[in-house]
Amino acid sequence: xxxxxxxxxxxxxxxxxxxxxxxxxxxxxxxxxxxxxxxxxxxxxxxxxxxxxxxxxxxxxxxxxxxxxxxxxxxxxxxxxxxxxxxxxxxxxxxxxxxxxxxxxxxxxxxxxxxxxxxxxxxxx
Amino acid sequence: xxxxxxxxxxxxxxxxxxxxxxxxxxxxxxxxxxxxxxxxxxxxxxxxxxxxxxxxxxxxxxxxxxxxxxxxxxxxxxxxxxxxxxxxxxxxxxxxxxxxxxxxxxxxxxxxxxxxxxxxxxxxx
Numbered sequence: 001x002x003x004x005x006x007x008x009x010x011x012x013x014x015x016x017x018x019x020x021x022x023x024x025x026x027x028x029x030x031x032x033x034x035x036x037x038x039x040x041x042x043x044x045x046x047x048x049x050x051x052x053x054x055x056x057x058x059x060x061x062x063x064x065x066x067x068x069x070x071x072x073x074x075x076x077x078x079x080x081x082x083x084x085x086x087x088x089x090x091x092x093x094x095x096x097x098x099x100x101x102x103x104x105x106x107x108x109x110x111x112x113x114x115x116x117x118x119x120x121x122x123x124x125x
Numbered sequence: 126x127x128x129x130x131x132x133x134x135x136x137x138x139x140x141x142x143x144x145x146x147x148x149x150x151x152x153x154x155x156x157x158x159x160x161x162x163x164x165x166x167x168x169x170x171x172x173x174x175x176x177x178x179x180x181x182x183x184x185x186x187x188x189x190x191x192x193x194x195x196x197x198x199x200x201x202x203x204x205x206x207x208x209x210x211x212x213x214x215x216x217x218x219x220x221x222x223x224x225x226x227x228x229x230x231x232x233x234x235x236x237x238x239x240x241x242x243x244x245x246x247x248x249x250x
Contacts, residue, residue: 008198009200009201012203030179031227073134076134078136078137080154087130102159
């Protein structure tokens with residue numbers, strides 16, 4: 001029972017305001033070996049999947065669409081969705097979306113696809 | 126890559142409206158072996174800890190105070206906090222608080238304290 005942990009709450013809107021770039025997730029908290037990441041997105045992403053883990057999307061502002069190979073889901077503010085592991089998906093936001101991702105530490109935004117859309121991982125804000 | 130998962134987003138406010146009782150967490154989503162639970166609380170809880178896991182609080186409405194043996198944290202709407210594993214804590218809400226908890230499947234609301242405040246676990250809504 002350590003007493004050296006922070007007693008400060010984490011304000012999501014305040015953290016989001018400090019993220020300058022789109023498609024660049026920033027870690028705001030850890031729970032065991034999982035991370036809570038905030039990200040601002042707009043436009044299209046690439047098709048990818050995460051073979052080893054589910055991925056949670058919690059939308060804070062805007063309307064997120066996640067396309068699957070056989071359909072899509074719309075996620076509005078105050079809504080969430082869990083993409084099962086191994087399921088190919090492609091996030092899309094016509095206007096800017098601010099959202100929180102929850103996933104194990106070490107998960108890349110592009111899964112194992114790599115490429116220029118791969119963001120630097122494990123950056124905190 | 127299964128295609129039998131739900132394509133419906135999870136609306137947190139709508140789910141919360143369907144929880145009739147205070148202090149009764151309801152599961153709304155799972156990610157790997159973790160669960161997202163919604164709960165409405167008001168008043169005092171009991172001192173407890175979770176020796177095996179961190180516990181995440183995300184406040185949706187109201188002002189939550191979490192007391193520790195040596196201090197406290199205030200968590201407002203749109204704010205979150207992670208209580209480290211093994212740290213004794215006691216949630217308190219002067220007025221009703223609606224919030225989401227994130228923790229591994231199987232975690233009891235009272236940790237290992239037991240007693241009358243222990244809610245039935247793993248109930249979905």
